[in-house]
Amino acid sequence: MIAISHIIPLFVAISLLGAFIISIIGKRLKWIPDVIGNITTLILLGLSVLAMWTIVTKGTLVYSVGSWKLPIGIALVLDGLTAFMLITVNLIAFSVSIYSISYMERFTSKWKFYTLFLLMVAGMNGVVVSGDIFNLFVFLEIASVASYALVAFGTERHELEAAFKYTVMSSVGSLFLLLGIVFLYSYTSTLNMADMANILAQKSASNIIIMVIVLFITGFGLKAALVPFHAWLPDAHPSAPAPISAMLSGVLIKSLGIYTLCRIFYNVIGINPTLSSILMILGTLSMVIGVFLAIGQWDFKRLLAYHSISQIGYVILGIGLGTPLGIIGGLFHLFNHSVFKSLLFLNSGAVEYATGTRDLKKMGGLIAKMPVTGTTSLVASMSIAGIPPFNGFWSKLIIIIAAVQANRLGYAFWAVLASILTLASFTKVMKYAFFGKPRKRWSEVKEVPIFMKLAMVTLAIICVIGGVLLISNINQIFLKPASDVLLEGTKYADIVFKGIQ
């Protein structure tokens, strides 16, 4: 009988195995990359559902790598937040890999794409399951390095420029993180996050912790593209191939930036009012500045990239509020944003696939020629703009209600304003790209292949029924355990040490 906690390392192992197989035989056999890539992500999705179910029935699981006892060895932890993030990451990874079957035909060497893609998934899953701060850093770097290479995948002028900028800024972010980890290690003499939380709770406040907090906000802010650190995102995300843009905007900035930020600030260092207002201010800045920059864009993907900054702001605002409702809203918006933003990037990829352009001014009347792309894009646009009954409406509503309840009316006002501006800019997208007069030059345009449609329709269905997740029974399984982890704060340590091995 194998202990149930053995499923935790599989999230990393299976994706690494898939990447390995593709890289050694994918070059010879043309069908291998597609098949292995999709099977791997499907298995990962299945495992994450299983993980979620285990969390609900059994409680927190802990796996100690190499059977070293807990504070010494590397721990992999599976708790509510982890399971929630695993589902988000692997759901998007699966739909993106289905989409790539057709889309990536345009590029040579598909096997390189799938290898890097699975490495990135391995890194993200690793970040999410890791309970050891240095191990978290290593996985974070695996995912980042794979994403640098994927942004430069087209090796054209723009891609290279964007990839260079992204790599430089993100490496600086990683340096700050490493420096923060060094300070934490020198202060607590441990790397295990649970143990670290225990030791930090015993010691009184010190200037080192303030230093660490500043370093982490800079580092994770650069990874998550919060506003003062966002300059790389509008270049890097549009330059990547569309499925990768969907991955980057959909899950990479969340698992590398937001998840890590929450985990360390809530569970290790412990949240306090100052920290929480810093988070809220950063969130509001991102929310408002992102949407203002987005509204003037004419490049479809660049517009979406600026909206990612804005929507990340909502997530940080919700989580920064620190109230139970705010955290649920933030996490729910995180999930919703990864679904509808991935869908929008896949749509933009489909439009580019069919027409060869990303310029909104050159499009027009595409819904007649591409009904599936047009309809799914409409659904996603309404979700991101917060129109009922789509999922984006519910999460934004919860965040705004939470802000009002916490007596933060100013933040609530900015959230509403940003939402209205989002609606305005997506009205523009819809008008110029899909509705309006059909142009003659697009009369030959055909709808995209079946796999791309399948991926888009799946995500669109999730957008439509996303609100169901709030019904109390489903909420108990999906969102509640995740928000509980953040609400428990530094009690995280006890939970991990008592976790089922």
Next chain:
Amino acid sequence: MIIYLLCLMLFCCGLYCILVKRNIIKIILGIIIAEYAVNLFFILVAYRMEGRAPILSSEVEIVNMVDPLPQALVLTSIVIGLATTTLLVAIAMRIYEKYGTFDITKIKELKG
């Protein structure tokens, strides 16, 4: 104390290179310098004066040990640095092929 200050200076040199220099290769060198400074700092944190290697032996009583964990961690971090640097240099080579220059003020097509 002075050694930590020197380490900080090294880090600042690297950051200065990244922020101010216009040549792509110099920016890459800046990243490498900053990375080495962080690695060096990690090793310094673990160092004990007059310390010895933490190897258990029955003859010698161990009084003052160097913390071995950061040394292992720094190895990992050097390898990560290697991967990032390789990728950066590869991108820089491709950029030179396409643009014919290493000057970042001339490589500015993405705006807005």
